[in-house]
Amino acid sequence: MSQTQMLKGILDGCLLAIINVKECYGYEMASRLNDYGFDYVSEGTIYPLLMRMQREELIISTRRKSTAGPKRKYYRLTDKGEKALQDFIYRWEQLDKSVNAIIHREIREKGE
Amino acid sequence: MSQTQMLKGILDGCLLAIINVKECYGYEMASRLNDYGFDYVSEGTIYPLLMRMQREELIISTRRKSTAGPKRKYYRLTDKGEKALQDFIYRWEQLDKSVNAIIHREIREKGE
């Protein structure tokens, strides 16, 4: 029952959402996540995730020069990635509703 | 990026919340979760989870006769379990806020 477990299956959707706002590279995403209120997310988490999503053709990358340091890999969504993001948002909202219902003890009607 | 991954680290808190409302036994919890809007959660998920939480002294069980079938194990929260539930709710609300901020593109101020 840790914060790391709670992120499972959620982080990938969050990265898609971040990329959707604006092209972004891995190293920057950690701090971006932080801005949104997440605790520090390891690069050992982010990079494998990005590579997996690229393999699944949800995102594609372009290498560009950095102002300071090695080249960056900027990611953007594919059409498939945009669909995956919409799907994630839907599933998140379902979960959100369910968990909040439990916490606030609001049992839904069966027929809904 | 499946529904099953999204439940990780969340199901245990949800079960604590359910038990907190009213003593409950494993078999019943599946349908209770369903009432709250969750998809079917396997018994192969629920029972090991209950046993783990009992081992961690978050819940304790009492065997009682069933109206039809073998004895039920009714669970209730310990003091430690109540604290764990409060802790879960806090962490859930943090996550909830963060994910919704990302989805709705509301970047928080750093100083907050």
Next chain:
DNA sequence: TCCACATACCTTGTATAACAAGATATTAAT
């Protein structure tokens, strides 16, 4: 020039937890 440092990416191994599938036992009804 040389070195420290921030930037930027990647790999390996580990731990956790949800799940499918199936086993077992009890009670009621046919």
Next chain:
DNA sequence: ATTAATATCTTGTTATACAAGGTATGTGGA
């Protein structure tokens, strides 16, 4: 006796976040 619903539990698999560490590039200061 047989079937079905109830109720619990076990085994093996899979997915994924993370710690720890490695590699490479560019800037600025000594």
